[in-house]
Amino acid sequence: MVGSDGTCRCCRIAVRLGQDEEWLAAELNREVLTPGRPLQLAVEVDGLRLNAFPLRQSRGHRPVKRPTWARKGPPVPEDDASVCVEEVPGQLGLFTPWPRTFTREHARRIAGRTLPDLPAVVAELRKLAAERGTGATWMEHTSGGARLALASRPPDEHLVRPEALVDLPQMRPTIHLALQRAGLLAPARPRLVPGWMSKRRGSCTDCLAWTNDDDQRCAKCLNWRRTHSAHACDRCGRLLPVRDGHCRRCLLLLAETEYDLDRIALDGADQLWFGGVFAPRLRTSIDRTGRMAGIYGRRRLQTKRLALVRATRAAxxxxxxxxxxxxxxxxxxxxxxxxxxxxxxxxxxxxxxxxxxxxxxxxxxxxxxxxxxxxxxxxxxxxxxxxxxxxxxxxxxxxxxxxxxxxxxxxxxxxxxxxxxxxPDAKSDAHLAGARRLADQAPAPFRAGAHRWIDVLCAAGSRPSWPLAPSTVRSYVRKTAPCLKAWHAAGVDDFRAVTVDHVQQALAPLRGEARKSLLTALRSLFRALKREKLIFRDPTRTIAVTTARPLPRPLADDQLVGALDRLTSARDRLTLSLAAVHALSVHDQRGLLLDDLDRTRGLLLVRRAGGARHVVYLDELTHQLVTQWLAERHRRWPASTNPYLLITAQTSADDSHPKAHSNAINKPLRRIGLQASRLRADRILDEAKHTADPVQLIKLFGLSPATAWRYVRAAHPDRIHREKGLRSASRPTMPSDGPGAG
Incomplete structure (x- = not known):
């Protein structure tokens, strides 16, 4: 607890007993000593009171008795040269004078300095003291302030500047009046304001950046106004040109503070920035992909975001x-x-x-x-x-x-x-999975038999057999599914109850190829069930269906004219040549290997099912197209390890090395009105017209004997009929039994 003089009771007793005269001298001289004074402890005796009154009392109390040496006060220096240093007249200052802060102590330290105009000012102060009825203390304070005002004048100036009176500790209006009466006050000068500040506010009206020029808007905001329409900003609410609901300033601020590495985001306020070359930029141009660049279009903001993302990931x-x-x-x-x-x-x-x-x-x-x-x-x-x-x-x-x-x-x-x-997962074929789903959807009495049929088609029956293609299995099950539902609706609950009439009723509404396909699927079903000993007889055994098998037909000449020029890709031109010149099917082209191509000898080996091989002798056009395709393949996919000759963008990047899809060959040909199968048939039919020898077709195109004979019949129908007639005429005829025979 301290009193009005700032000391506690123990310290007051010690000072009054003369135990700390050093502190008392420092207090009178207004010096600062290190806190923590050593004190002698006092003994409290009954009947003996120690004086603990404050050292400095307010008005109304008796004065505190001080020691004799303290009553005289500290010696006053005559002139302290460090206060208001005298300057050389005519010398220009290197820097603008800094604001000063005078105290009464500064006036006391230059009390011995001789100032020429001080008596005139003191005389005016005495007149003011007489007018106001003030005492010696007021006179002491005002004269000290006048002394500081006169001492702080520049060496080349006789009058005191009004703006310099702000540095005085007190009594500024009184000293101002005394200097004015003594004729020592300079006239007030107008406030120095730059010209650009008097014309404009100095900041952009849109982004509030300090531009320090005469324009109301910075160059970035002017460009922004040319490319964006004005609406109310969703963030600041101002009517300005916006993009994505935000003005340019809000977009910049969101971009800078979304990943706040610099700690510039403020709570309830926004950080302003400088304009000109120091202003942040927001990219609004179109990038190389044709899209409008967003907030992170500039490299600095993108790097800033990535830096914070890395730091966040590390933590x-x-x-x-x-x-x-x-x-x-x-x-x-x-x-x-x-x-x-x-x-x-x-x-x-x-x-x-x-x-x-x-x-x-x-x-x-x-x-x-x-x-x-x-x-x-x-x-x-x-x-x-x-x-x-x-x-x-x-x-x-x-x-x-x-x-x-x-x-x-x-x-x-x-x-x-x-x-x-x-x-890896267990591989499952999509076609077989679809066939199993169709079998699960069959009527309950036929489900087990349908699944056993699928097992037989996949070579998983009780007896060994050749498996069919998964697509064929699904096609068979899909075609027989309506028949099973119809038989179940008719009251048939077992495969053994199906008769020839049921099969005939299922085939009656169909004609042509659809009728033959359904009969083939039903025959496969009942043969498999009989093989597995689930039924006793096959109801489809005595049913026969005859269908007209169409012969190959040639293409029109106008379909082939300019076909090669209408294809732009080297791969599409090569597939056209392989189908139209060498009669390779889509399946053959998909299976061609790079290792089976010998460009030096002009040979191409075609590997077919069952180990059969067919050698193609490349003509000059096909050889050129192969060379062009290999060059394009190396240019587009130089590191591809796919072993097949024909690849696509998907198969080149797949390390499982799949074949190219059939659509990669068929789609480009369909765009120009052609089909790979029709081109192949046209080429074989054209060769059959010239040779009429099935053996020559077998050697040239690697066909089976039945297929070669079919093309020969299609190319020479009249010759085939004539040969049949000659064979019929050469057969011997048996004599008929009639009258006279015997």
Whole structure:
């Protein structure tokens, strides 16, 4: 607890007893000593009172008795040269004078300095004291202020500047009046304001940037007004040209503070910026892709965002669900990746980082466009962030993740397979799966038999057999499904109850090829069931269907004229030549291998089912088209390892090395009104017209004898009929039994 003089009771007693005269001298001289004074403890005796009155008392109390040496006061210096240093007349200052802060102590320290005009000012102050009825203390304070005002004048000026009176400690209006009466006050000068400030506010009216010029808007905002229409900004509410609902200033502020690395975002306020060359820029031009560049169009903002993203990723924890090598799952469930994608992605482990970096290097070695493969990189990063890279990743999990937007799976699966980190799923054919679904949808009495039929077609029956193509199996089941439903509706609940009449009723509404296809499927069904000993007899055995088999027809001459010039791609021109000149089917062209091409000798080996091989001798045109296609293939996909001759953008990047799809060959030909099968048939038919020898067709095109004979009959129908007639006429006739015979 302290009193009005700022001292406690113990310190007052010690000072009055003369135990701290050093502090008392410093108090009188207004000096500052280090706090914490050593004190002698006092003993309190009954009947003896120690004086603890304040050292400085207010008006109305008796004065405090001070020591004799303290009553005289400290010696006053005559003139302190460090206060208001005298300057050399005529010398220009290097810097503008700084504002001063005078105190009464400064006036006391120059009390001995001789100032020529001080007596005149003091005389005016005495007149004012007489007018106002003030005493010696008022006179002491005002004369000290006048002394400071006169001492602070520049050496070349006789009058005191009015703006210099602000530096005085007190009594400024009185000193101002005394100087004015003494004729020592200079006239007031107008305020110095730059010309640009008197004309304009100095900042842009749109973005509020301090431009320091005469324009009301900066150059960036003027360009912004030319390309954007004015509306109310969704953020600041001002009527300004906006983009995406925000003005230029709000867009800049959002771009700078969304990833606030510099800590410039304010709570309830916005940070202003300088204009001109120091102003932040917002790119609004069209980029190379033809789209309007957004907030992160400039490199600085993009780098700033990426820096914070990296820092945020480094601070994230590692996933708690890392897969352990060799650990078996307790149960298998389909994972809902939407919950994972909605949360921040965990940090990558060192092994996961190496795997992702290896995939990026794999992309570069294949000369793929990294920007177009961001979906694959993002998918691999998400997988390794949650499961790690120590255990193989399941293929089904990767495909399930790729169902979401901006994610892709094929290249990730191929890369993980190549590095041995893929747990492949059991392969299932889409056609067989469709056939099984159709069998499940059949009436209950026929389901078991339908599944047993599918097993036989897939060579999985009780007796060995050749498997059919999955597409053929699905086609058979699809065609027989309506018959099974119709028989069940008619009261037939077993395959053994199906009769010839039931089959005839199913075939009655159909004609031509549809009738024959249904009979073929039903015959396959009942033959398989009888083979598996599920039925006793085959109801389709005695049913025969005859259909007209169309013969090959030639193409019109105008369809082939200029066909090669209407195709622009080297691959499409090559497929046209292989079909129209060498009669290669779409299936043959898809299976052509690079290793089977010998350009030096002009040979191309065609591998067919069953181990059959056919050698094609390339003509000059086809040889040139092959050379052009190989050059284009190397230019577009130089690092592709696909072994097939014809590849596409998809098959070139797939490490599983699939064949090109049939649409890659058929679609370009359909655009010009042609078909690969019609071109092949036209070429074989044209050769058959010239040779009429089926053996020559077999050698030239690798056909079967039946197919070669069919083309010969189509090319020479009259000759075939004539030969049949000659063979019929040369047969011997038996004599008829009539009258006289015997």
């Amino acid at each position: 994230r924890p590692v996933s708690e669900h890392l897969a352990v090598p060799g650990q078996l799952p307790l149960f298998v469930m389909d994972r809902d990746w939407s919950a994972f994608l909605a949360r921040p992605m965990p940090a990558l482990t060192p092994a996961a980082t190496r795997l992702v970096d290896g995939f990026a290097a794999h992309i570069r070695t294949r000369s793929w466009n990294k920007d177009s493969l961001q979906a694959s990189l993002r998918a691999l990063r998400i997988l390794t962030a949650h499961f790690g890279a120590d255990a193989p990743l399941h293929e089904a999990e990767i495909r399930r993740l790729a169902r979401y937007t901006h994610l892709a799976a094929p290249r990730v699966i191929n890369y993980l397979r190549s590095v041995g980190l893929l747990a």
